[in-house]
Amino acid sequence: MNPTLWSLAGGALHILIVLVAFFVVPVNRKPSSATAWLLLITIAPLIGVVIFLLIGSPKLTPRRRQLQHQMSGLIAQAIEQASGDRATAALLKPAVPAVAMPHTALAQKLGGMPAFAGNGVELLPTYNAIIERMAQEIDGAQRYAHIEFYIIARDTTTEVFFAAMERAVKRGVKVRLLLDQIGSRKYPGRKEMEQHLTAIGVAWHYMLPVGKPGEWLRFDLRNHRKILVVDGEAGYTGSLNVIDRTYHRKDELYYDELCVRVVGPVVIQLEAAFVTDWYAETGELLDPRKYPELQRTGWHAQGTALCQVLPSGPGFDDENNLRLFTGLINAAQRRLVIVNPYFVPDDALMLAVTSAALRGVKVTLINSEAVDQLFVASAQKSYYEQLLRAGVEVLQYKLPILLHSKTIAVDDQIAMIGSSNLDIRSFTLNLEVSLVVYDTAVVAELSKIFDTYIARSKRVELQTWKSRPATQRLIENVARLTAALQ
Structure with a gap:
């Protein structure tokens, strides 16, 4: 031609x-x-x-989205049935304080789970101690342990966790485990870990497996949740993965985390998130009528905190976590603390954070000087100048520790602890889980942890930040633009 x-x-x-x-x-x-x-x-x-x-499509397959809708309906039905008598209704349909009501209503509308009263909440900020505490919880299991983590690796730090699973199976406890296929794939001894889990009798499955026959999934749609539920009585969630604190890196970087242990009615909401993911990956619906170990004898108060679980991800129609986080930030009147390793907000979230500072709220953003994802860190830094100009206090957790905690505290009244980063990936592509606690005592305890973060952080000053090299600015701007390709 x-x-x-x-x-x-x-x-x-x-x-x-x-x-x-x-x-x-x-x-x-x-x-x-x-x-x-x-x-x-x-x-x-x-x-x-x-x-x-x-x-280009950030959603799960139609089958998985339909399954999520099905499970949301079953969860709502189960809660309604359990609220039959007056004593149970006081826990599962409690009177909600006016300050919390807009957020509990929004979270319930998005994730299908209402706020439950009568919960005990314990914050766990020490890395190895969290893993040891979870292992102890599994050692106390009498009926079952449900385990779901983005990353699970068998190493010297986590051996105590694996040993607890093995002991549980030997005494007749049903141990079910979910781990993300891509999240866990690159760590040493993965094949040996798979063989070990099978050999000790753990029922385990990969989440969102790539290349599954008959199902096309984006390779970057990942299940980023962290959940442990034992006997329906105690639950854990937060930012920690089941892996050594160094993540087996070759450099000097290592991680700090924050998890929460809950007891009381809200544990069953973490259970519901696990059961949904188990159903999606195995086709097995963990109905208590079929699995006797899952049957509950009743609902009992284990504390005084009002709590609520919000699942989010591409199985839902909305960006559940983004909507709730934006609502919480917009509600701040005096103090707002955001701790997150990856802050790459969309326009609505950025507007909420800067508007809070401009209207006089003391806003503190704590992330890390350490970098484990160069492009994300560069995109994050492109927002610093705008934040600083609005009056946001920006702090960087000092090298060589990367602060991996993911939490928000609003005034002295509401706290969110979970797995979700504040970036487009966590809002759009990842399955996440967030625990919202409407309790002043828990926020006070969380503030003490924030004080330890602040003590080992350095402040980013506007004038110093503006003088950074032009090449750094260019990298940040390119990273910021590509972050929108979701």
Whole structure:
């Protein structure tokens, strides 16, 4: 063909691809994300289209979304049935304080779980002690242990956890375990760990397996939840994975975490998140009528805290965690503390944080000087100047520890502890779980932990930050733009 005709045909194809993209890409997508995709497709149409077809949809498969809807209905039905008598209703349908009511209503609408009263809450900020405490909990199990973590690795630190699972199985306890396939794949001894889990009798499955016959999933849709439930009586969640504190890195970096142990009615909400994921991966619905070890004898108060679990992720229609976090931040009147290793907000969240500071709320953002994900860290830093100009106090946890805790505290009344980062990945692509606690005593304890974080952090000053090299600014801006490709 004549070179001129080739050129004209190529130009026409380019225009056609871009026009079709304008009809397809913006549908049910945020303007910032749609703009980034359209820019990529316009600049490099063939490459852009291929990438969009591979990772353009941030949702789980229709089967998994339908399963989530099914489980949400079953959970609501079970809660309604359990609320039959007056004593139980006082725990499962409690009077909610006015300050908490907008948030409990929103979280229930999004995740299907109401706030439950009568819970005991214990904050656990020490890495190895958390793993040892969970192992002790499994050692106390009489009926079952349900375990779900993004990363699980067998090493010298976690051997106590694996040994507890083995002892539990030997005494007749049913141990079910879920771990993310991609999250756990790169750590030493994975094959040996799989064989060990099978050999000791643990029922285990990978979450969101890539390449499963008959199911196409984006490789970067991951289950990032961290949950342990023992006998329906005690539950754990937070930021910690079951792995050595160094994550087997070759450098000097290691991690600090925050987890929470809960007892009381809210434990069953963590259980519901696990049961949903187990059903999705195995096709086995853990119905207490079929599995006697799951049957409950009743509901009992184990404390005074009002608590609520919010599951989120691409199985839901909405970005559950983003909506709740934005609502909590907008409600702050005096003090707002945000601790998160990855702060790459969307426009609504960024507006909420800066508006809080501008209206006089003391806003503190604590993340880390240490970097384990270069591109995310660069994108995060691109927001510092805007935050500092608005009056947000930005603190960096000093090297070589990466502060991996994920929590928000609003005034002296509400705390959120969970697995969710404050970035587009956690809002859109990851399955996450968040525990919201409406209790002043818990927030007071959390504030003491914040004080330890602040004591080993350094403040980012606006004038110093503005003088950083132009090359650093360029890297940050490029990383910020690509973060919108979700």
